[in-house]
Amino acid sequence: MITLVILFVLVALAIAFTLALGLGPLAIVPVVIAVAVAIWLLAGLSRGHTPGRAARRTQRPDLLGPGGPDDPDRGP
Secondary structure, three states: OHHHHHHHHHHHHHHHHHHOOOOHHHHHHHHHHHHHHHHHHHHHHHOOOOHHHHHHOOOOOOOOOOOOOOOOOOOO
């Protein structure tokens, strides 16, 4: 849903840049970004990869040891 809102905003920006005098060439930037995002989403969804699946596959980091400098449970 958020992706659709972002794409809608980018298309609206492209139309606004196109309608403004002298800014027509700048309309290419949001259009290219919108097309790239659409291709990226379609490629990911066609392979069965969703953003939630990518987050669930993230591995937990290996800490340097209990009480080490990167231990989130270390006391003050």
